[in-house]
Amino acid sequence: MEGDIGNIGAGLAIGLGGIGPGLGIGLLAAKAMESLGRNPEAAGPIQQNMILAIAFAEAIAIYALVVAVIIKFV
Amino acid sequence: MSGLLGNPKILTVIVVFAVLLVLGLAGGALGNAFGGGFLGAPLPHIQLAAEPVLADEVLPGWKLTNTMLATWLTILVLATLAFFATRRMSEVPSGLQNLFEVLIDFFLNLAESVAGKEKARRFFPLVMTIFIFIVASNWLGILPGFGTIGRFEPAYEVIHHAEDKAKKKGEEVNLDTVKLAVFEGEGAVTVQGFGSVGDEMTGADYEHMAEEDRPRAGLLVPFLRSANTDINTTLAIALVAMAMIHFWALRALGVFGHVGKFINVRQGPIWLFVGLLEAISEIARIISFTFRLFGNIFAGEVLLFAMAFLLPLIGIMPFLGLELFVGLIQAFIFAMLTLVFAATATVAHDEGH
Numbered sequence: 425m426e427g428d429i430g431n432i433g434a435g436l437a438i439g440l441g442g443i444g445p446g447l448g449i450g451l452l453a454a455k456a457m458e459s460l461g462r463n464p465e466a467a468g469p470i471q472q473n474m475i476l477a478i479a480f481a482e483a484i485a486i487y488a489l490v491v492a493v494i495i496k497f498v
Numbered sequence: 499m500s501g502l503l504g505n506p507k508i509l510t511v512i513v514v515f516a517v518l519l520v521l522g523l524a525g526g527a528l529g530n531a532f533g534g535g536f537l538g539a540p541l542p543h544i545q546l547a548a549e550p551v552l553a554d555e556v557l558p559g560w561k562l563t564n565t566m567l568a569t570w571l572t573i574l575v576l577a578t579l580a581f582f583a584t585r586r587m588s589e590v591p592s593g594l595q596n597l598f599e600v601l602i603d604f605f606l607n608l609a610e611s612v613a614g615k616e617k618a619r620r621f622f623p624l625v626m627t628i629f630i631f632i633v634a635s636n637w638l639g640i641l642p643g644f645g646t647i648g649r650f651e652p653a654y655e656v657i658h659h660a661e662d663k664a665k666k667k668g669e670e671v672n673l674d675t676v677k678l679a680v681f682e683g684e685g686a687v688t689v690q691g692f693g694s695v696g697d698e699m700t701g702a703d704y705e706h707m708a709e710e711d712r713p714r715a716g717l718l719v720p721f722l723r724s725a726n727t728d729i730n731t732t733l734a735i736a737l738v739a740m741a742m743i744h745f746w747a748l749r750a751l752g753v754f755g756h757v758g759k760f761i762n763v764r765q766g767p768i769w770l771f772v773g774l775l776e777a778i779s780e781i782a783r784i785i786s787f788t789f790r791l792f793g794n795i796f797a798g799e800v801l802l803f804a805m806a807f808l809l810p811l812i813g814i815m816p817f818l819g820l821e822l823f824v825g826l827i828q829a830f831i832f833a834m835l836t837l838v839f840a841a842t843a844t845v846a847h848d849e850g851h
Contacts, residue, residue: 469611476838479790479835482790483790486790489797497545
Protein backbone atom coordinates (compact mmCIF):
# COMPACT_ATOMS: atom_id res chain seq x y z
CA MET A 425 0.00 0.00 0.00
CA GLU A 426 1.28 3.44 -0.91
CA GLY A 427 2.47 5.99 1.52
CA ASP A 428 1.24 7.32 4.84
CA ILE A 429 -2.49 6.69 4.50
CA GLY A 430 -1.81 2.97 4.42
CA ASN A 431 0.15 3.22 7.67
CA ILE A 432 -2.71 5.05 9.37
CA GLY A 433 -5.12 2.43 8.09
CA ALA A 434 -2.98 -0.41 9.41
CA GLY A 435 -2.70 1.28 12.81
CA LEU A 436 -6.44 1.89 12.99
CA ALA A 437 -7.23 -1.67 11.89
CA ILE A 438 -5.30 -3.32 14.69
CA GLY A 439 -6.05 -0.57 17.23
CA LEU A 440 -9.83 -0.65 16.79
CA GLY A 441 -9.81 -4.39 16.22
CA GLY A 442 -8.07 -4.90 19.55
CA ILE A 443 -10.74 -3.15 21.62
CA GLY A 444 -13.43 -5.80 21.35
CA PRO A 445 -11.29 -8.88 21.99
CA GLY A 446 -9.52 -7.02 24.82
CA LEU A 447 -12.82 -6.36 26.55
CA GLY A 448 -13.96 -9.90 25.83
CA ILE A 449 -10.84 -11.51 27.27
CA GLY A 450 -11.09 -9.26 30.32
CA LEU A 451 -14.69 -10.29 30.92
CA LEU A 452 -13.81 -13.94 30.44
CA ALA A 453 -10.93 -13.81 32.87
CA ALA A 454 -13.01 -11.88 35.42
CA LYS A 455 -15.76 -14.48 35.33
CA ALA A 456 -13.24 -17.30 35.54
CA MET A 457 -11.61 -15.71 38.60
CA GLU A 458 -15.01 -15.23 40.16
CA SER A 459 -15.96 -18.86 39.70
CA LEU A 460 -12.52 -19.90 40.95
CA GLY A 461 -13.19 -17.95 44.12
CA ARG A 462 -16.53 -19.68 44.54
CA ASN A 463 -15.29 -23.14 43.71
CA PRO A 464 -11.52 -23.52 44.05
CA GLU A 465 -11.61 -27.31 43.48
CA ALA A 466 -12.74 -26.77 39.87
CA ALA A 467 -9.53 -24.91 39.01
CA GLY A 468 -8.46 -27.41 36.31
CA PRO A 469 -11.56 -27.41 34.09
CA ILE A 470 -12.12 -23.69 34.61
CA GLN A 471 -8.60 -22.90 33.48
CA GLN A 472 -8.86 -25.15 30.42
CA ASN A 473 -12.18 -23.76 29.30
CA MET A 474 -11.02 -20.21 29.98
CA ILE A 475 -7.97 -20.71 27.76
CA LEU A 476 -10.14 -22.17 24.98
CA ALA A 477 -12.66 -19.33 25.20
CA ILE A 478 -9.87 -16.77 25.23
CA ALA A 479 -8.52 -18.38 22.06
CA PHE A 480 -11.87 -17.79 20.37
CA ALA A 481 -12.01 -14.16 21.51
CA GLU A 482 -8.44 -13.67 20.45
CA ALA A 483 -9.20 -14.95 16.96
CA ILE A 484 -11.07 -11.70 16.27
CA ALA A 485 -7.99 -9.69 17.17
CA ILE A 486 -5.96 -11.95 14.91
CA TYR A 487 -8.29 -11.13 12.00
CA ALA A 488 -7.62 -7.44 12.66
CA LEU A 489 -3.90 -8.14 12.83
CA VAL A 490 -4.04 -9.95 9.49
CA VAL A 491 -5.82 -7.01 7.88
CA ALA A 492 -3.22 -4.64 9.34
CA VAL A 493 -0.34 -6.82 8.16
CA ILE A 494 -1.84 -7.08 4.69
CA ILE A 495 -2.25 -3.30 4.46
CA LYS A 496 1.28 -2.70 5.69
CA PHE A 497 3.30 -5.33 3.86
CA VAL A 498 1.41 -6.49 0.78
CA MET B 499 16.03 -1.68 51.67
CA SER B 500 19.41 -1.05 53.26
CA GLY B 501 19.51 -4.75 54.15
CA LEU B 502 18.99 -5.63 50.50
CA LEU B 503 21.67 -3.26 49.30
CA GLY B 504 24.00 -4.45 52.02
CA ASN B 505 23.99 -7.95 50.59
CA PRO B 506 26.96 -8.03 48.20
CA LYS B 507 25.36 -10.54 45.83
CA ILE B 508 22.20 -8.50 45.31
CA LEU B 509 24.22 -5.32 45.01
CA THR B 510 26.35 -6.92 42.29
CA VAL B 511 23.26 -8.05 40.37
CA ILE B 512 21.75 -4.56 40.53
CA VAL B 513 24.98 -2.92 39.41
CA VAL B 514 25.44 -5.36 36.52
CA PHE B 515 21.83 -4.80 35.47
CA ALA B 516 22.24 -1.01 35.59
CA VAL B 517 25.46 -1.17 33.57
CA LEU B 518 23.77 -3.37 30.95
CA LEU B 519 20.83 -0.97 30.80
CA VAL B 520 23.08 2.04 30.27
CA LEU B 521 25.15 0.14 27.68
CA GLY B 522 21.98 -0.92 25.90
CA LEU B 523 20.54 2.58 25.95
CA ALA B 524 23.74 4.13 24.64
CA GLY B 525 24.48 1.36 22.17
CA GLY B 526 21.06 0.98 20.61
CA ALA B 527 19.01 2.98 18.21
CA LEU B 528 18.12 5.56 20.87
CA GLY B 529 21.77 6.22 21.66
CA ASN B 530 22.62 6.36 17.98
CA ALA B 531 21.03 9.80 17.74
CA PHE B 532 23.55 11.08 20.30
CA GLY B 533 26.66 9.50 18.81
CA GLY B 534 26.38 6.08 20.44
CA GLY B 535 24.91 3.08 18.70
CA PHE B 536 27.99 0.88 18.98
CA LEU B 537 25.92 -2.24 19.72
CA GLY B 538 22.88 -1.93 17.53
CA ALA B 539 22.04 -3.28 14.13
CA PRO B 540 19.54 -1.68 11.77
CA LEU B 541 15.95 -2.85 11.91
CA PRO B 542 15.85 -5.89 9.63
CA HIS B 543 13.79 -5.94 6.51
CA ILE B 544 10.43 -7.35 7.66
CA GLN B 545 8.82 -9.45 5.01
CA LEU B 546 5.59 -11.40 5.13
CA ALA B 547 6.54 -14.15 2.71
CA ALA B 548 9.39 -16.52 3.47
CA GLU B 549 12.64 -15.61 1.74
CA PRO B 550 14.44 -18.05 -0.57
CA VAL B 551 17.71 -19.30 0.88
CA LEU B 552 19.27 -19.85 -2.53
CA ALA B 553 18.83 -17.19 -5.17
CA ASP B 554 18.27 -19.75 -7.93
CA GLU B 555 15.40 -22.14 -8.26
CA VAL B 556 16.25 -25.62 -7.00
CA LEU B 557 13.58 -27.28 -9.11
CA PRO B 558 11.71 -25.44 -11.86
CA GLY B 559 9.34 -23.01 -10.17
CA TRP B 560 10.34 -24.04 -6.65
CA LYS B 561 12.68 -22.18 -4.35
CA LEU B 562 14.04 -23.43 -1.06
CA THR B 563 12.82 -21.02 1.62
CA ASN B 564 14.22 -20.40 5.06
CA THR B 565 11.03 -21.43 6.88
CA MET B 566 11.20 -24.74 5.05
CA LEU B 567 14.73 -25.28 6.32
CA ALA B 568 13.56 -24.46 9.84
CA THR B 569 10.74 -27.01 9.49
CA TRP B 570 13.21 -29.70 8.47
CA LEU B 571 15.44 -28.74 11.37
CA THR B 572 12.49 -29.11 13.75
CA ILE B 573 11.71 -32.56 12.37
CA LEU B 574 15.36 -33.54 12.70
CA VAL B 575 15.53 -32.34 16.32
CA LEU B 576 12.31 -34.14 17.24
CA ALA B 577 13.37 -37.34 15.50
CA THR B 578 16.73 -37.30 17.29
CA LEU B 579 15.06 -36.69 20.65
CA ALA B 580 12.56 -39.46 20.04
CA PHE B 581 15.34 -41.84 19.00
CA PHE B 582 17.36 -41.20 22.14
CA ALA B 583 14.27 -41.31 24.35
CA THR B 584 13.19 -44.71 23.11
CA ARG B 585 16.56 -46.31 22.44
CA ARG B 586 16.94 -48.06 25.76
CA MET B 587 13.49 -48.33 27.22
CA SER B 588 13.24 -49.54 30.76
CA GLU B 589 10.44 -50.41 33.11
CA VAL B 590 11.52 -47.66 35.50
CA PRO B 591 12.09 -44.70 33.20
CA SER B 592 14.89 -42.24 33.69
CA GLY B 593 16.30 -39.26 31.86
CA LEU B 594 14.81 -38.41 28.49
CA GLN B 595 12.39 -41.34 28.52
CA ASN B 596 11.03 -40.09 31.84
CA LEU B 597 10.50 -36.60 30.47
CA PHE B 598 8.61 -37.88 27.45
CA GLU B 599 6.49 -40.20 29.57
CA VAL B 600 5.50 -37.37 31.90
CA LEU B 601 4.59 -35.20 28.91
CA ILE B 602 2.54 -37.90 27.21
CA ASP B 603 0.87 -38.97 30.44
CA PHE B 604 -0.20 -35.40 31.20
CA PHE B 605 -1.72 -34.94 27.76
CA LEU B 606 -3.37 -38.34 27.68
CA ASN B 607 -5.13 -37.57 30.96
CA LEU B 608 -6.20 -34.19 29.61
CA ALA B 609 -7.49 -35.75 26.38
CA GLU B 610 -9.41 -38.40 28.31
CA SER B 611 -11.09 -35.76 30.46
CA VAL B 612 -12.18 -33.87 27.31
CA ALA B 613 -13.09 -36.63 24.84
CA GLY B 614 -13.67 -39.71 26.96
CA LYS B 615 -11.43 -42.73 27.35
CA GLU B 616 -11.98 -44.57 24.09
CA LYS B 617 -12.10 -41.55 21.75
CA ALA B 618 -9.10 -39.91 23.40
CA ARG B 619 -6.90 -42.85 22.39
CA ARG B 620 -8.01 -42.38 18.78
CA PHE B 621 -7.41 -38.61 18.64
CA PHE B 622 -4.31 -38.56 20.79
CA PRO B 623 -1.52 -39.27 18.23
CA LEU B 624 -2.46 -36.35 15.97
CA VAL B 625 -3.13 -33.94 18.82
CA MET B 626 0.15 -34.75 20.51
CA THR B 627 2.09 -34.53 17.24
CA ILE B 628 0.65 -31.09 16.56
CA PHE B 629 1.54 -29.92 20.05
CA ILE B 630 5.11 -31.22 20.01
CA PHE B 631 5.83 -29.98 16.50
CA ILE B 632 4.49 -26.47 17.09
CA VAL B 633 6.17 -26.04 20.45
CA ALA B 634 9.50 -27.30 19.11
CA SER B 635 9.43 -25.05 16.06
CA ASN B 636 8.40 -22.02 18.12
CA TRP B 637 11.15 -22.52 20.65
CA LEU B 638 13.77 -23.24 17.98
CA GLY B 639 12.70 -20.01 16.29
CA ILE B 640 13.93 -17.80 19.12
CA LEU B 641 17.38 -19.37 19.30
CA PRO B 642 20.22 -17.07 18.30
CA GLY B 643 21.14 -17.57 14.66
CA PHE B 644 17.53 -17.58 13.48
CA GLY B 645 17.03 -14.43 11.44
CA THR B 646 20.51 -13.07 12.02
CA ILE B 647 22.87 -15.16 9.90
CA GLY B 648 22.13 -15.24 6.24
CA ARG B 649 22.86 -14.77 2.59
CA PHE B 650 23.93 -11.39 1.27
CA GLU B 651 21.54 -10.14 -1.37
CA PRO B 652 23.24 -7.40 -3.38
CA ALA B 653 21.56 -4.05 -3.97
CA TYR B 654 20.90 -4.55 -7.69
CA GLU B 655 18.95 -7.74 -6.92
CA VAL B 656 16.90 -5.99 -4.21
CA ILE B 657 16.06 -3.14 -6.57
CA HIS B 658 15.25 -5.62 -9.31
CA HIS B 659 12.79 -7.44 -7.02
CA ALA B 660 11.16 -4.15 -6.02
CA GLU B 661 10.75 -3.27 -9.70
CA ASP B 662 9.17 -6.66 -10.41
CA LYS B 663 6.75 -6.25 -7.54
CA ALA B 664 5.75 -2.74 -8.63
CA LYS B 665 5.31 -3.89 -12.21
CA LYS B 666 2.84 -6.56 -11.11
CA LYS B 667 0.70 -3.87 -9.53
CA GLY B 668 1.09 -1.68 -12.60
CA GLU B 669 3.02 1.03 -10.76
CA GLU B 670 6.43 2.62 -11.10
CA VAL B 671 8.93 1.60 -8.44
CA ASN B 672 9.68 4.27 -5.81
CA LEU B 673 13.35 3.83 -4.97
CA ASP B 674 13.04 6.04 -1.87
CA THR B 675 11.07 3.28 -0.18
CA VAL B 676 13.62 0.56 -0.98
CA LYS B 677 15.78 0.23 2.14
CA LEU B 678 19.28 -1.17 1.96
CA ALA B 679 21.84 -1.93 4.65
CA VAL B 680 25.57 -1.50 4.29
CA PHE B 681 27.69 -4.56 5.12
CA GLU B 682 31.34 -4.94 5.94
CA GLY B 683 33.59 -7.69 4.70
CA GLU B 684 33.32 -10.10 1.86
CA GLY B 685 31.61 -13.37 1.05
CA ALA B 686 28.14 -14.69 0.51
CA VAL B 687 27.40 -15.50 4.18
CA THR B 688 26.98 -12.43 6.31
CA VAL B 689 25.73 -11.00 9.60
CA GLN B 690 24.91 -7.47 10.62
CA GLY B 691 27.67 -6.54 13.01
CA PHE B 692 27.73 -4.45 16.17
CA GLY B 693 27.34 -0.75 15.62
CA SER B 694 25.91 -1.01 12.13
CA VAL B 695 22.72 0.75 13.24
CA GLY B 696 23.26 3.83 11.11
CA ASP B 697 24.53 2.06 8.03
CA GLU B 698 21.34 2.37 6.06
CA MET B 699 20.56 3.90 2.71
CA THR B 700 17.71 3.92 0.26
CA GLY B 701 17.65 2.54 -3.22
CA ALA B 702 17.56 6.09 -4.60
CA ASP B 703 20.79 7.03 -2.77
CA TYR B 704 22.46 3.94 -4.15
CA GLU B 705 21.42 4.61 -7.73
CA HIS B 706 22.64 8.21 -7.57
CA MET B 707 26.13 7.23 -6.44
CA ALA B 708 28.90 6.76 -8.90
CA GLU B 709 29.68 3.15 -9.71
CA GLU B 710 33.04 3.07 -7.91
CA ASP B 711 31.85 4.95 -4.78
CA ARG B 712 29.07 2.52 -4.03
CA PRO B 713 29.38 0.68 -0.70
CA ARG B 714 28.59 -3.00 -0.27
CA ALA B 715 24.87 -2.46 0.16
CA GLY B 716 22.09 -5.00 0.10
CA LEU B 717 19.89 -7.03 2.34
CA LEU B 718 20.40 -9.90 4.71
CA VAL B 719 18.34 -12.95 3.76
CA PRO B 720 18.40 -15.19 6.83
CA PHE B 721 19.11 -18.90 6.41
CA LEU B 722 16.65 -19.84 9.14
CA ARG B 723 13.38 -18.28 10.17
CA SER B 724 10.87 -19.63 12.67
CA ALA B 725 8.72 -22.18 10.81
CA ASN B 726 5.39 -20.76 11.94
CA THR B 727 6.13 -17.28 10.60
CA ASP B 728 5.27 -18.74 7.21
CA ILE B 729 1.56 -18.88 6.55
CA ASN B 730 2.01 -22.04 4.48
CA THR B 731 3.22 -24.03 7.49
CA THR B 732 0.31 -23.05 9.71
CA LEU B 733 -2.19 -23.55 6.88
CA ALA B 734 -0.79 -27.03 6.29
CA ILE B 735 -1.17 -28.00 9.96
CA ALA B 736 -4.69 -26.53 10.05
CA LEU B 737 -5.72 -28.43 6.91
CA VAL B 738 -4.35 -31.71 8.24
CA ALA B 739 -6.15 -31.18 11.55
CA MET B 740 -9.49 -30.30 9.93
CA ALA B 741 -9.23 -33.14 7.39
CA MET B 742 -8.63 -35.63 10.19
CA ILE B 743 -11.52 -34.19 12.22
CA HIS B 744 -13.88 -34.73 9.29
CA PHE B 745 -12.46 -38.21 8.67
CA TRP B 746 -13.12 -39.20 12.28
CA ALA B 747 -16.59 -37.69 12.12
CA LEU B 748 -17.37 -39.60 8.93
CA ARG B 749 -16.21 -42.83 10.51
CA ALA B 750 -18.17 -42.25 13.70
CA LEU B 751 -21.44 -41.02 12.20
CA GLY B 752 -21.42 -42.39 8.67
CA VAL B 753 -21.66 -40.32 5.51
CA PHE B 754 -25.30 -39.34 5.99
CA GLY B 755 -24.92 -38.59 9.66
CA HIS B 756 -21.99 -36.26 9.11
CA VAL B 757 -22.94 -34.58 5.85
CA GLY B 758 -26.49 -34.26 7.17
CA LYS B 759 -25.21 -31.74 9.70
CA PHE B 760 -24.39 -29.33 6.90
CA ILE B 761 -27.11 -30.09 4.36
CA ASN B 762 -30.24 -30.57 6.40
CA VAL B 763 -33.40 -30.64 4.28
CA ARG B 764 -35.61 -32.85 6.41
CA GLN B 765 -36.38 -30.51 9.29
CA GLY B 766 -37.45 -27.43 7.40
CA PRO B 767 -35.88 -24.19 6.18
CA ILE B 768 -34.49 -23.01 9.52
CA TRP B 769 -32.38 -26.13 9.89
CA LEU B 770 -31.22 -25.74 6.29
CA PHE B 771 -29.91 -22.32 7.25
CA VAL B 772 -28.33 -23.65 10.44
CA GLY B 773 -26.56 -26.29 8.38
CA LEU B 774 -25.25 -23.61 6.06
CA LEU B 775 -23.91 -21.65 9.02
CA GLU B 776 -22.20 -24.79 10.32
CA ALA B 777 -20.51 -25.24 6.96
CA ILE B 778 -19.28 -21.65 6.99
CA SER B 779 -17.99 -22.02 10.52
CA GLU B 780 -15.95 -25.04 9.44
CA ILE B 781 -14.16 -22.82 6.93
CA ALA B 782 -13.79 -20.07 9.50
CA ARG B 783 -12.12 -22.60 11.79
CA ILE B 784 -9.44 -23.31 9.21
CA ILE B 785 -8.82 -19.58 8.80
CA SER B 786 -8.64 -18.85 12.50
CA PHE B 787 -6.43 -21.90 13.15
CA THR B 788 -4.06 -20.63 10.47
CA PHE B 789 -3.97 -16.97 11.40
CA ARG B 790 -3.97 -17.40 15.17
CA LEU B 791 -0.71 -19.30 15.12
CA PHE B 792 0.82 -17.33 12.27
CA GLY B 793 -0.19 -13.97 13.72
CA ASN B 794 1.13 -14.69 17.18
CA ILE B 795 4.49 -16.03 16.09
CA PHE B 796 5.03 -13.46 13.34
CA ALA B 797 4.12 -10.59 15.67
CA GLY B 798 6.48 -12.04 18.28
CA GLU B 799 9.29 -12.12 15.76
CA VAL B 800 8.70 -8.48 14.78
CA LEU B 801 8.56 -7.52 18.46
CA LEU B 802 11.93 -9.19 19.11
CA PHE B 803 13.47 -7.44 16.10
CA ALA B 804 12.15 -4.08 17.26
CA MET B 805 13.36 -4.52 20.84
CA ALA B 806 16.81 -5.69 19.73
CA PHE B 807 16.92 -2.59 17.55
CA LEU B 808 15.83 -0.12 20.27
CA LEU B 809 17.46 -1.57 23.37
CA PRO B 810 20.08 -4.22 22.62
CA LEU B 811 21.29 -6.53 25.43
CA ILE B 812 18.56 -5.78 27.92
CA GLY B 813 15.40 -4.88 26.06
CA ILE B 814 15.04 -8.25 24.43
CA MET B 815 15.30 -10.37 27.58
CA PRO B 816 11.78 -10.05 29.04
CA PHE B 817 10.35 -10.51 25.56
CA LEU B 818 12.30 -13.72 25.04
CA GLY B 819 10.52 -15.05 28.12
CA LEU B 820 7.23 -13.84 26.72
CA GLU B 821 7.93 -15.60 23.42
CA LEU B 822 8.69 -18.88 25.22
CA PHE B 823 5.31 -18.56 26.94
CA VAL B 824 3.42 -17.57 23.80
CA GLY B 825 4.99 -20.41 21.82
CA LEU B 826 3.87 -22.93 24.43
CA ILE B 827 0.37 -21.48 24.84
CA GLN B 828 -0.26 -21.30 21.10
CA ALA B 829 0.81 -24.91 20.64
CA PHE B 830 -1.45 -25.90 23.52
CA ILE B 831 -4.39 -23.98 22.07
CA PHE B 832 -3.92 -25.49 18.62
CA ALA B 833 -3.80 -29.02 20.03
CA MET B 834 -6.68 -28.49 22.46
CA LEU B 835 -8.93 -26.94 19.82
CA THR B 836 -8.22 -29.86 17.49
CA LEU B 837 -9.18 -32.23 20.28
CA VAL B 838 -12.34 -30.33 21.23
CA PHE B 839 -13.47 -29.98 17.61
CA ALA B 840 -12.85 -33.68 17.04
CA ALA B 841 -14.75 -34.58 20.19
CA THR B 842 -17.77 -32.46 19.21
CA ALA B 843 -17.70 -33.52 15.55
CA THR B 844 -17.92 -37.23 16.40
CA VAL B 845 -21.09 -36.73 18.46
CA ALA B 846 -24.35 -36.88 16.51
CA HIS B 847 -26.46 -33.74 16.52
CA ASP B 848 -29.44 -35.19 18.35
CA GLU B 849 -27.36 -36.48 21.23
CA GLY B 850 -26.29 -33.01 22.15
CA HIS B 851 -29.80 -31.67 22.66
